[in-house]
Amino acid sequence: MSKKKQAAGTNLLYQLIAEARTYDDVIVMGRGDPDFDTPAHIVEAAKHAMIHHQDDVAPPAGLPALREAIAARVKRVNNIDIDPASEVVVTNGGQEALFLMVLAALGEGDELIVPEPNYNTYADSLAFAGGVKVAVQTAHEADFRADPAVVRAAITEKTRALLLVSPNNPAANVISPADMRALVDIAIQHDLMILADDIYDLFVYDDFVHTSPASLPGGKERSLTLNALSKAYSMTGWRLGWVVGPADLMARVAELKAAISGGTSIISQHAGIAALTGPQDAVDMMAAAYARRRRLVLDALDEMGMQYGVPQGGQFVFANIAFTGMDSAEVAQRILSEQHVLAYPGSAFSKERKDYLRMTFLQPEEQLIEGLRRMKLAMASL
Amino acid sequence: MASQTKTKILARHAANAALNIPLPGISMRGAHDLGADEPFYPLDEQIIAGAVEALESGQTHYVDVPGIAPLREAIAKHLNAACGTSWQSANILVTAGMQEARFLTIQIIGAQYDQIGVPTVAHPGVQKALGVRRRQVVSLSVETEQGCLPSLDEIAATLKKGCRLFYLESPSRLSGAAYTQNQVARIADMLAQHDAAAIWDQGLARWVDEGCSSLAALAEGSTAAIGEAWHGIGLGSWLVGSIAAPTDWIAPMQSQKQIMAICTSTASQYAALAASEIFGETHQQRLGQMRGQRAAALAMASELGLDLVPGAANNLLALHADASARGRLAEAGIDFAAGEDFGACDIVRLNIGAATVTAIEALG
Structure with a gap:
């Protein structure tokens, strides 16, 4: 037989999102899509580009001016020195950056160490590449800290890379500078690549500090680092992100980018230049709003008696619902059906996290308060 | 010390020749760019x-x-x-x-x-x-x-x-x-x-x-x-x-x-x-314009005895062109799509546009 049977592929989140759309009064605390619209000056720059840059054609790696803006940004925010001509590839959002990073670094049978819970697309991308995920479990009681000693113990002769997402999605922990130093040292000692996801680097709370592994001695030459404008500038629909890394690897990333999608929308790229080089007050405003909302959510969870890892950064909280005795998919379904609140089940992120829910604080405060009120009702009824 | 892991990754990619094939441009970068995948037209308001x-x-x-x-x-x-x-x-x-x-x-x-x-x-x-x-x-x-x-x-x-x-x-x-x-x-x-x-x-x-x-x-x-x-x-x-x-x-x-x-x-x-x-109305206008430009280019190519590859789409034409002919295209400032990137070594692809006739003249 030449023809194979089609592999089944269902996505739990699709079902929940589809149902959520049927409720007029739904409060979405699931998807990582900021409620703020894209700042006006960025939209204006896009409009200007539509009229004045219609005939711009970018190479697959992106417009030179955007790559320069990205290089300046990663120097300013992440303390990574890169050459904009050879060490940046512009992508269709952070998601494509993630896919490219995994495909570039990992091949058939290669192992990637993944502190869990983590963003499920890493596992999907790794599966596409034929790689193997080696999960390192963390606990909410320790605010989901990935202990470097546990990471080291997970290394085998097939290990090729470490995944370091900080702040993490969905766990919202931030890797401390000391831990990051230790993890980079482990990568150096065991000759591993580092896949770094800095997409939430501008949203860090309290006294926590974001550190990019590529900013540390010995880190840059073995790190691919992704970021995107989606979260920081509320530009999820524009699909604009990037990967930075050493030139030899980035040449491979650029080839893969050309093979997968050929390029990135010229309008989004011009909008990206405006975002990175224009006023940053909107980012500060959003960060302040998320900090306030985070407090609201944590207070509500405390009232409900729910346990969680304190979100040190990011835009989520990953809360434990083991006390319900129910699977998170069932709990998420009940909350949605009964109270019209969409939260994501932990099982969507990891099969070991069936007793967690991910809730975002990406809604206006009045909606968030109402969503939390309804969630209390739902949890009380379980 | 050089990373062996990185060396292996780079070797794996280097062995994958398909990834090194260049892509044509997505859209024309001006009148003399006849190599891109799409003609460029100013956007309708x-x-x-x-x-x-x-x-x-x-x-x-x-x-x-x-x-x-x-x-x-x-x-x-x-x-x-x-x-x-x-x-x-x-x-x-x-x-x-x-x-x-x-x-x-x-x-x-x-x-x-x-x-x-x-x-x-x-x-x-x-x-x-x-x-x-x-x-x-x-x-x-x-x-x-x-x-x-x-x-x-x-x-x-x-x-x-x-x-x-x-x-x-x-x-x-x-x-x-x-x-x-x-x-x-x-x-x-x-x-x-x-x-x-x-x-x-x-x-x-x-x-x-x-x-x-x-x-x-x-x-x-x-x-x-x-x-x-x-x-x-x-x-x-x-x-x-x-x-x-x-x-x-x-x-x-x-x-x-x-x-x-x-x-x-x-x-x-x-x-x-x-x-x-x-799209419907705009395309019909552009198709008519392209048809005329292509017919003129084909007629000139025929007069000059150029070796055309049969084609039906009015937005492009392909013809045999050796290294010397390609050199003349380059001298005329014409960008073209190289057939070898498509798997056909001695062919070039030219978009139909104002400069196509110039390109044909250069090839002749």
């Missing part, structure tokens, strides 16, 4: 207005993975009217340009089959998409005198060998040659007899005088039709493409699209939606 209105009304967030509903509907409607299919919105997946459509179809539909039959001459993006995760490829030889399309006999022979999935371009992305309606009907029959399927690149079909002869019209349940939305309207660098396919193929491609991009740029999608409203 209505298209810009559509995108601006969407952005100003807050359409700056994630949208549905397969595309915004009205665009999917518009694409289905357009394909049905132009090609005689009966697609519904659910059959449409909006992609971030043509290359993403190639990648998703080749990799995801391809994963359902042991082999994929691919012409030895095709858009370089095909080999690149295949190179990301190698599939077992059966090469279909092509005949230059048939515009670099695989013959029906070649397709039949490949079916006999057990290949059940084909990637076919009609029109050819190199020559513009297209299968006739009768040939398409025969291909559909052959595929049906063997329970085989096809990925059918029909992105250039609207540039053919005879119109779109789509395999999907005859084999809708076993064809994925791909193309730009909308080729030649001026949205090349905005990167909007589409896949029309049976829903049981759309589902896994949608999942993969979620994994690798989440969705296509909202500004691009709303611009494409606005473009759908004017």
Whole structure:
């Protein structure tokens, strides 16, 4: 037989999102899509580009001016020195950056160490590449800290890379500078690549500090680092992100980018230049709003008696619902059906996290308060 | 000390020659750029207005993975009217340009089959998409005198060998040659007899005088039709493409699209939606203009005794050109698409435009 049977592929989140759309009064605390619209000056720059840059054609790696803006940004925010001509590839959002990073670094049978819970697309991308995920479990009681000693113990002769997402999605922990130093040292000692996801680097709370592994001695030459404008500038629909890394690897990333999608929308790229080089007050405003909302959510969870890892950064909280005795998919379904609140089940992120829910604080405060009120009702009824 | 891990990674990529093949530009960079995949035209104000209105009304967030509903509907409607299919919105997946459509179809539909039959001459993006995760490829030889399309006999022979999935371009992305309606009907029959399927690149079909002869019209349940939305309207660098396919193929491609991009740029999608409203009339005007320019270029090429490759799409022409001829094109400041990137060594592809006659003169 030449023809194979089609592999089944269902996505739990699709079902929940589809149902959520049927409720007029739904409060979405699931998807990582900021409620703020894209700042006006960025939209204006896009409009200007539509009229004045219609005939711009970018190479697959992106417009030179955007790559320069990205290089300046990663120097300013992440303390990574890169050459904009050879060490940046512009992508269709952070998601494509993630896919490219995994495909570039990992091949058939290669192992990637993944502190869990983590963003499920890493596992999907790794599966596409034929790689193997080696999960390192963390606990909410320790605010989901990935202990470097546990990471080291997970290394085998097939290990090729470490995944370091900080702040993490969905766990919202931030890797401390000391831990990051230790993890980079482990990568150096065991000759591993580092896949770094800095997409939430501008949203860090309290006294926590974001550190990019590529900013540390010995880190840059073995790190691919992704970021995107989606979260920081509320530009999820524009699909604009990037990967930075050493030139030899980035040449491979650029080839893969050309093979997968050929390029990135010229309008989004011009909008990206405006975002990175224009006023940053909107980012500060959003960060302040998320900090306030985070407090609201944590207070509500405390009232409900729910346990969680304190979100040190990011835009989520990953809360434990083991006390319900129910699977998170069932709990998420009940909350949605009964109270019209969409939260994501932990099982969507990891099969070991069936007793967690991910809730975002990406809604206006009045909606968030109402969503939390309804969630209390739902949890009380379980 | 140098990283052995990195050295191994680089060696793995270096061994994958397909990834090194250059792609033509997406859209023309000026009158003398005759090598890009799409002609450039200034955008109609209505298209810009559509995108601006969407952005100003807050359409700056994630949208549905397969595309915004009205665009999917518009694409289905357009394909049905132009090609005689009966697609519904659910059959449409909006992609971030043509290359993403190639990648998703080749990799995801391809994963359902042991082999994929691919012409030895095709858009370089095909080999690149295949190179990301190698599939077992059966090469279909092509005949230059048939515009670099695989013959029906070649397709039949490949079916006999057990290949059940084909990637076919009609029109050819190199020559513009297209299968006739009768040939398409025969291909559909052959595929049906063997329970085989096809990925059918029909992105250039609207540039053919005879119109779109789509395999999907005859084999809708076993064809994925791909193309730009909308080729030649001026949205090349905005990167909007589409896949029309049976829903049981759309589902896994949608999942993969979620994994690798989440969705296509909202500004691009709303611009494409606005473009759908004017595409028919605008395209007819441009087709008429192109037809005239191409006829003039062909007449001059014939006078000069140039060796043309048969083609039917009015937006391009292909001809044999050795190193010396290419040197003359370069001296004239003309950019062209090199046939070797498509798998045909001695051929160049020229877009039809104001500078095409200059290019022909240089070649003569």
